[in-house]
Structure formats: structure tokens, C-alpha cells
Amino acid sequence: xxxxxxLMKGNExxxxxxxxxxxxxxxxxPITPQSEILExxxxxxxxxxxxxxxxxxxSETASINMVYGGAACGKRVMTTSSSPxxxxxxxxxxxxxxxxxxxxxxxxxxxxxxxxxxxxxxxDYFQTTxxxxxxxxxxxxxxxxxxxxxxxxxxxxxxxxxxxxxxxMILSDGVIGQVMEKVEVTDYKPRWTNEYIAKTFPWAAVGKxxxxxxxxxxxxxxxxxxxxxxxxxxxxxxxxxxxKEVRYEMIQCEDAEYLFVAYGSSARIxxxxxxxxxxxxIKVGLLxxxxxxxxxxxxxxxxxxxxxxxxxxxxxxxxxxxxxxLAVECKxxxxxxxxxxxxxxxxxxxxxxxxxxxx
Amino acid sequence: xxxxxxxxxxxxxxxxxxxxxxxCPNKCIALSKMVNKKGYNYxxxxxxxxxxxxxxxxxxxxxxxxxxxxVKI
Amino acid sequence: xxxxxxIKPENLVYRRTPVLTDNVMHYCPGCGHGxxxxxxxxxxxxxxIQENTIAIAPVGCSVLAYNYFEIDCIEAAHGRAPxxxxxIKRLYPEHFVFSYQGDGDLAAIGTGExxxxxxxxxxxxxxxxxxxxxxxTGGQMAPTTLSGMKTATSxxxxxxxxMGNPLNITELIAKLPGAYYVTRQAVYTPALARKxxxxxxxxxxxxxxxxxxxxxxxxxxxxxxxxxxPVKANEWLEENMLKYYPLGDLKVPEGK
Numbered sequence: 026x027x028x029x030x031x032l033m034k035g036n037e038x039x040x041x042x043x044x045x046x047x048x049x050x051x052x053x054x055p056i057t058p059q060s061e062i063l064e065x066x067x068x069x070x071x072x073x074x075x076x077x078x079x080x081x082x083x084s085e086t087a088s089i090n091m092v093y094g095g096a097a098c099g100k101r102v103m104t105t106s107s108s109p110x111x112x113x114x115x116x117x118x119x120x121x122x123x124x125x126x127x128x129x130x131x132x133x134x135x136x137x138x139x140x141x142x143x144x145x146x147x148x149d150y151f152q153t154t155x156x157x158x159x160x161x162x163x164x165x166x167x168x169x170x171x172x173x174x175x176x177x178x179x180x181x182x183x184x185x186x187x188x189x190x191x192x193x194m195i196l197s198d199g200v201i202g203q204v205m206e207k208v209e210v211t212d213y214k215p216r217w218t219n220e221y222i223a224k225t226f227p228w229a230a231v232g233k234x235x236x237x238x239x240x241x242x243x244x245x246x247x248x249x250x251x252x253x254x255x256x257x258x259x260x261x262x263x264x265x266x267x268x269k270e271v272r273y274e275m276i277q278c279e280d281a282e283y284l285f286v287a288y289g290s291s292a293r294i295x296x297x298x299x300x301x302x303x304x305x306x307i308k309v310g311l312l313x314x315x316x317x318x319x320x321x322x323x324x325x326x327x328x329x330x331x332x333x334x335x336x337x338x339x340x341x342x343x344x345x346x347x348x349x350x351l352a353v354e355c356k357x358x359x360x361x362x363x364x365x366x367x368x369x370x371x372x373x374x375x376x377x378x379x380x381x382x383x384x
Numbered sequence: 385x386x387x388x389x390x391x392x393x394x395x396x397x398x399x400x401x402x403x404x405x406x407x408c409p410n411k412c413i414a415l416s417k418m419v420n421k422k423g424y425n426y427x428x429x430x431x432x433x434x435x436x437x438x439x440x441x442x443x444x445x446x447x448x449x450x451x452x453x454x455v456k457i
Numbered sequence: 458x459x460x461x462x463x464i465k466p467e468n469l470v471y472r473r474t475p476v477l478t479d480n481v482m483h484y485c486p487g488c489g490h491g492x493x494x495x496x497x498x499x500x501x502x503x504x505x506i507q508e509n510t511i512a513i514a515p516v517g518c519s520v521l522a523y524n525y526f527e528i529d530c531i532e533a534a535h536g537r538a539p540x541x542x543x544x545i546k547r548l549y550p551e552h553f554v555f556s557y558q559g560d561g562d563l564a565a566i567g568t569g570e571x572x573x574x575x576x577x578x579x580x581x582x583x584x585x586x587x588x589x590x591x592x593x594t595g596g597q598m599a600p601t602t603l604s605g606m607k608t609a610t611s612x613x614x615x616x617x618x619x620m621g622n623p624l625n626i627t628e629l630i631a632k633l634p635g636a637y638y639v640t641r642q643a644v645y646t647p648a649l650a651r652k653x654x655x656x657x658x659x660x661x662x663x664x665x666x667x668x669x670x671x672x673x674x675x676x677x678x679x680x681x682x683x684x685x686x687p688v689k690a691n692e693w694l695e696e697n698m699l700k701y702y703p704l705g706d707l708k709v710p711e712g713k
Contacts, residue, residue, distance in 0.1 A: 050548055078547045083573035087540040090533065090570070094541030097531040098511065100548045180713050219549070230529035232509040232552055239478075241523045243514075244530035390463045401487030401680075401687035407647040424486065432460065439471040442646035443654075445467070446491025447482060452471035453463045
């Protein structure tokens with residue numbers, strides 16, 4: 026069958042990816058710059074095409090707890106928002122992680138702190154990869170750098186979320202959310218049947234049949250010894266995830282003497298900066314983490330033996346740089362460059378920073 | 385029609401709240417002077433002959449302590 | 458006639474429903490939660506819907522409700538039970554879904570979810586246990602605490618000038634178009650408990666009609682929080698709580 030190509034915004038790609046990959050439910054609340062996701066879903070009427078539930082909730086708090094409810098019943102459910110809305114969802118995300126449920130959250134990041142700006146930013150890295158909510162938990166975090174990846178990562182996010190029974194996050198930004206690109210879309214996949222869910226996910230609260238005890242979905246364990254065991258189990262799961270699920274892309278690293286580390290739209294900018302640099306004879310490459318957690322530390326450590334210095338580029342005041350420094354054990358110069366408050370750096374700005382801070 | 389009834393009391397489940405005693409029409413039940421393993425004065429029948437098996441006690445027992453039987457006489 | 462003559466299977470008129478687990482409830486002696494749990498479990502048993510019922514427990518004293526219902530249960534974040542119930546019912550429209558919340562959960566931190574779930578007319582049953590106090594955290598003032606009532610955070614009585622007024626949220630809900638059946642019940646006497654059971658049965662039966670939220674408030678006690686013995690607490694409830702929260706139907710489906 027011929028490839029089906031569509032021109033769409035990153036936000037629309039998330040919605041389209043959700044419908045076509047057989048997602049069961051979307052619960053969301055409008056916020057710029059990601060409202061097109063809910064708008065596209067409502068316009069496409071997936072409840073007629075695949076039976077997918079789409080509901081505009083009364084708040085982000087309600088959205089994430091709707092997701093918690095749906096996830097507890099074994100359904101593939103998701104929400105999307107942008108930075109302030111994601112902050113509101115943190116309690117719910119912690120509950121979902123604590124109850125060990127699969128779910129997908131998409132953050133189309135805007136500038137902060139506070140109400141900040143509606144322009145793009147990458148300043149939610151700490152919130153996403155270091156916690157955000159309370160307790161020892163992690164979010165499996167995918168960082169798309171194209172509209173195609175916005176589309177693809179919906180299905181991948183659910184795959185990882187169900188594999189580890191843990192919430193997954195697509196950490197995007199206002200650039201990737203708003204830009205229009207060509208996307209190769211997949212055929213419509215049927216949603217899982219209730220029978221399939223009951224059979225495949227014995228933990229799910231789907232109604233207690235006579236042959237098993239009732240299922241309880243909770244993150245509460247008042248007995249500290251048992252709660253410690255819960256935490257140990259969750260951490261073990263995270264170790265496995267760290268060992269198996271690291272994803273990254275290397276661009277022109279073969280002969281690189283210097284290295285950019287950047288994800289999402291910053292990675293796109295760095296690709297242009299590499300072109301400019303190489304014209305000037307500066308051999309620079311790019312490591313683009315696709316999973317921000319688990320972070321591609323191992324490959325970064327390998328690359329650190331080859332290059333003379335690393336510039337971590339992020340639209341923030343310097344968050345990912347902490348993981349970069351940890352990965353390379355501070356054995357070579359590592360600097361941060363970023364613009365923030367909604368300003369997108371230009372490729373030549375990035376190159377200038379490389380020259381000034383690293384060369 | 386007249387009835388005779390009786391109760392099976394799950395003594396260890398009883399918390400001695402005595403709410404059931406307020407619902408008994410014939411004052412058949414009261415808290416014992418004895419205590420169960422948790423230290424509660426548990427429920428006992430004090431006038432078994434008068435029980436008509438109405439289950440009033442059971443429907444307001446918060447802890448599901450009571451099983452009720454009744455026969456027509 | 459001896460006791461042994463009476464205790465025979467054919468003479469059984471009342472036993473603990475198997476839709477409750479064997480766990481001894483953690484509630485204080487005389488707490489209404491136990492009766493309300495049992496009534497719900499009996500309704501689920503009598504309707505034969507255990508296999509397709511999903512329960513949502515709140516945060517508060519009844520946070521551990523999931524240990525007592527022999528039903529698939531989910532424990533929600535504080536105040537968010539109606540949001541969970543909304544999603545579950547929409548994803549499993551043929552299932553019976555009920556939320557179970559106290560006054561702090563439903564009428565303070567979760568007011569937004571409560572109002573919007575009722576206003577959307579989600580086809581669920583909401584059980585609201587109102588005892589006018591935060592029991593689990595040690596007897597602090599609740600949104601439904603009566604004027605003048607002493608609690609840990611209104612030690613000289615609720616002064617409505619400073620602390621605001623008690624919230625009669627059930628009356629608000631009755632005004633919403635998405636609320637199909639709204640009633641206020643109690644369980645401290647056998648007659649009231651039997652009536653409450655009829656109301657909860659109705660609230661579950663209504664889910665078959667898909668016409669909106671069925672909302673049952675149960676005015677209940679908090680012996681520990683009120684610092685009264687169980688029987689005294691029920692007397693206090695009748696004398697004080699029912700004046701502000703009178704029992705009866707607030708909204709009945711047309712033709713009923």
C-alpha cells in the first residue's frame with residue numbers, strides 16, 4: 026500500500042497519532058501552545074471512527090485524574106498540556122506512577138516560570154526528568170524533534186508505558202508543536218477489546234469476575250516495610266528501563282572534535298549550526314537524546330573520550346547540562362548555551378557560543 | 385403472625401458501639417461485661433425468648449457482626 | 458423452641474453480604490461508613506452486578522474502602538473521584554461505576570470535579586457521606602461543619618463571620634441539569650437504613666437509563682471527631698445535623 030502523507034502541525038500529529046494507533050481516551054484542557062491537539066481530536070470525531078473517547082475536562086487536575094481512572098481500567102488513555110497545566114497535573118502523575126499504571130502525557134513546553142509566555146521553551150526538563158511530583162518516581166521521557174516524531178512517539182510512548190506500567194511523557198516544545206511538516210501516517214489500528222484487556226492485564230480494574238479476587242488500584246501503603254518494598258520494586262523496574270530503553274541519534278559524530286548535546290527543536294537548530302561550523306573547518310557533531318529519561322549517559326561517556334569539549338544547548342537557563350556533566354564525569358569542558366523566555370536561538374548564535382565557550 | 389428469632393454474633397468483629405441496641409424493639413440485646421480480644425464489650429443476647437428476628441440490629445450494625453434467623457410460630 | 462431449632466439455613470433472614478470482604482473495617486465503633494458500605498455491597502449483590510461494577514474510593518477515612526468491597530476498586534487522589542468515575546464510565550459505558558466520598562473530599566478540595574461531573578450528567582452513582590468534619594486527619598473543620606460546631610480548627614465553634622458558612626452542596630447539585638436523582642438519607646435507625654438502601658438501589662438502577670448522575674448524600678456521624686459515644690452521636694446528628702441537612706429527595710426523576 027502506498028505511503029499516506031499528510032502535512033500537519035506537530036500538535037495535530039499527536040492527535041492523529043492517537044486516533045490511528047488505537048488510543049482509547051483523551052482527556053484535556055485547552056492551553057496555548059497545544060490547544061490544536063484537542064481541537065483536532067474534536068474535529069476528527071474519533072468516537073465515530075474508532076470509538077475513542079475525547080473529553081474536554083474542567084481543568085488539568087481533572088484531566089490527569091480522568092487519565093488515572095482510565096489507566097486503572099487497562100485502557101490506553103492520555104492527556105496533553107503545556108507547562109503551567111503540566112505543573113497542575115503533577116500530583117496525578119505521581120499517583121499514576123505510584124499505582125504503577127501506564128499512561129501518556131504530552132507537554133508542549135512554553136516559557137516560564139509562572140504564567141511565563143506562550144512562546145517555546147525547554148525549561149521543563151527538571152520537572153520532567155527529576156520528578157515534578159512527589160516521591161521516588163520517573164517518567165519515561167521522549168523528546169521529539171520533528172512532526173513525524175510527534176506522531177510516532179504517541180504509539181511508542183504507550184508501548185513503553187505499558188511495558189513498564191509507568192507514565193510516559195512526550196516532552197515537546199512550542200516549536201515542534203506549531204511547525205508544519207510532512208508526516209507519514211499509519212493505517213487505523215483497532216482499539217483493544219474489553220476482553221483482550223481483561224485477559225492481558227490481570228491487574229486492571231475491569232470488574233471482578235468470579236474466578237479472581239478483587240483488583241485494587243492504589244498508591245497507598247501505610248505499612249512502611251511494605252511501602253519500602255513497593256519502592257524497591259519500582260526502582261528495579263527503572264533500572265531495567267535504563268538498561269533497555271535508551272534512545273538517541275548521533276549526527277556527524279564520526280570525526281567530531283567538539284560536540285553539541287541538544288534535544289527537540291534545539292537539536293534541529295544545532296544541525297544547522299554544524300553546517301555553519303564545518304564550513305569554517307570546525308569539526309562538531311551532535312548527540313540528540315531521544316529519551317531524556319533514561320538519559321543516554323553511556324554513549325555520551327564514550328563520545329567524551331573523543332571530543333575536546335561539549336556545548337549543551339537547551340532553551341533554558343541550563344537544566345540538561347547537569348545530566349551531561351554527570352555522564353562525562355566532568356572530565357572535559359562542558360558548557361551550557363540557551364536563550365529563554367520564549368526566544369529561539371539562531372544557528373549562528375549557537376556557533377558563536379561554541380567558539381566563545383568551548384573552542 | 386408471630387415469629388421467633390435469634391442471632392449469631394461474631395464476637396471478635398464487634399466493636400461494642402451499641403448502636404444495634406437502640407434498634408431492637410424488644411430489648412433482647414445488650415453489651416456484655418466481658419470483652420473480646422480487641423478489648424471491646426461485645427454484644428450478647430440478654431432476652432433470647434423475646435427476639436422476633438426482625439434484623440433491625442443487623443441493618444444498623446456498622447461491622448456486619450450479626451446473622452439473623454427467624455421462624456414462624 | 459431452642460436456639461438450635463432456629464439456626465438452620467432455611468430460617469436465615471440476614472447475613473453479611475459476600476460482596477464485602479472478610480476484613481474487619483478500620484472505622485471507629487459506631488461509624489456510619491460501615492453501614493453505608495454494607496448497603497452498597499448488598500445493592501450490588503441483589504442486582505447481580507459485582508462482575509461489572511467499579512468503585513472509586515476517596516481520600517479521608519474511607520480511603521481504605523477498597524479493602525472492604527469485594528469489587529474492583531481504585532483509590533483516587535483527594536477530591537478527584539468524580540474525574541476517575543467520569544473516565545471509567547465513558548470507557549466502560551455498560552459497567553456500573555460509583556464514587557464514594559466524604560465531605561472534605563467532595564465538597565472542599567473536589568468541589569470543581571463534583572460540580573462539573575454532575576453538570577455534565579455523567580451516568581454514574583455518587584455516594585456522599587456528610588459528617589461535618591475531617592475524620593481521618595483528626596477532626597478539623599469541614600465545608601459542611603455546622604455554624605457554632607466545635608472542631609480541631611474551630612475550637613470555639615465555627616464562627617461563620619470568619620470561617621464562612623456551611624456548604625449545602627447537595628442543594629446546589631440538585632439544581633444542575635445533569636443531576637438526574639438527588640437525595641439525602643441517613644442510616645442511624647433501622648427504618649432510615651432500609652430507606653437509604655432503597656435510595657442507593659435506585660441510584661444504581663438509574664445507571665441503566667443513562668440519564669445523568671444519581672447522587673446520594675448520607676448524613677452520618679463522626680463519633681471520634683464529635684467526641685461523643687456512638688449512640689449519643691446519633692442523637693446529636695438527629696438534633697443538629699438534620700436541621701441544616703434535612704432528609705428526603707431533592708430531585709426525583711419525572712414520573713417517579
